[in-house]
Amino acid sequence: MATRQTRTLARLMMAPAVVLLLVWMIVPLSMTLWYSFENYNLLNPANRSFAGLLNYQFFYTDPAFWQSIANTLILVVGVLLITVIGGILLAILLNQPIFGQGIVRILVISPFFVMPPVAALVWKNMIMHPGYGVAADIARFVGVEPVDWFAQYPLLSIVIIVAWQWLPFATLILLTALQSLDSEQEEAAEMDGANVVQRFWHLTLPHLARAITVVILIQTIFLLAVYAEILVTTNGGPGYASTNLAFLIYRTALLSYDVGGASAGGVIAVILANILALFLMRAVGRNLD
């Protein structure tokens, strides 16, 4: 039974974390909101004035904005498709009895621990480089023209790199979930004459549903914020071909010094993320009880 004293103590123990996160959330966010209604450029900081909705209008009518939204969606959906489908197949494969399972697991999970700038530069220079990359070597070996990945398919190249980073995560989570599948149930289904496809569809997939939801939602949070991979490979280009919303806001803020415009973009990004967050909270919250 909680006495008044222990309840006070509990509150005190919680206070630092709650207060710090509250400040961290409210102060910068309200500043972003405030700036988004201002004409404020760092090149001319003395000349600040109220702008009303001009920044939003400016951001909204900029063709780069719509392209960046489209790129963000392609990046998120593309990577999710590759990692979830690939992750399910790979998890099923790794769940079979195989020799050296431990080592295989370690090899497969590894890309997840590679920091984004390293992942992006390794792929850019050593795999996808049109002159010296491994992909070009292979292309020449089989007698086709090497592809200049980042010039011809900038967004696809980034999707590939990011998918390489996140496939291990999806695989690991789905494999963990698979391992809790009741093998007796599987055997019973097999006895009853259910074939591989039927067993996958009616037994494995429903069992994985929760894990798949979690993978999709958590990856979405991180995929919306892809930044370093773009910075070190295409720098958002050519033109705006591989600029996502996060990168566009960075570009507006720190390359054009447009505080007002970048803040309007930031507010839009926050709203979009919140809509998605709502779904995540529901899913995770249900799993709490």
Place this chain on the structure above:
Amino acid sequence: MARTVSTRHKAIATVAAWFIALLIFFPILYTVVTSFKTEPEAIAGISLIPSGTFENYVEVQAQRDYFKPFMNSVIVSLGSTLIALVIAVPAAWSMAFSPTKRTKDILMWMLSTKMLPAVGVLVPIYLIFRDTGLLDTRLGLTVVLTLVNLPIVVWMLYTYFREIPGEILEAARMDGASLMNEIIHVLTPMALPGIASTMLLNIILAWNESFWTIRLTAAQAAPLTAFIASFSSPQGLFWAKLSAASTLAIAPILIMGWFSQRQLVRGLTFGAVK
């Protein structure tokens, strides 16, 4: 019959799994191999046998002072993790052992701050840091990474603490243990594994964080993420050296990661998948 099928099954699965695993691991393997090549070798085509030079590692240190960003990474990731733990342990503790009606709401709200896109607060944080002299300091970066990862730390600890049976607490209290004794002798030994896992995962996350570390630092406080990103400019087109720098940057975390696979699943799914 069943036995022969399962042997063949195992053989096929083994070959397929190893093939895919090596394919996925190849970019990392190739980076490590290239780091032991000479620069002409590095661009001479696919070869998995380097001439075995350590020159690149020496050069990266001599030309670019590798040790400095490395130490920045160590200090910032360890520092932010420890501070986050100091703040989060009491919070998670009280949520796990004296939950109120609002505990779940608070946890959810904390998680929601994690979903705040960094670009949404980039401008104010940048301006605050510029005006307070925190730009390009390890202190400033440590503070930001602490706050960025605090929700995950609280959550992870909470899921671990919740598994400690409450009856043990009752029993200790019956025996007349004071709160202090209760914490030191009963709970700490049971909580340590969870705290250790949380620490490990958080160090990995902080080490690899690549938005704030790149944007808030320059020459002085740049950790490895920012250091490696600086190789993207044309002057950095030295693949063998880039590989050496990359190998050093990912090796410690890769090894830590291999040991923390299970905790990773748990931590990153907020306990939803175990």
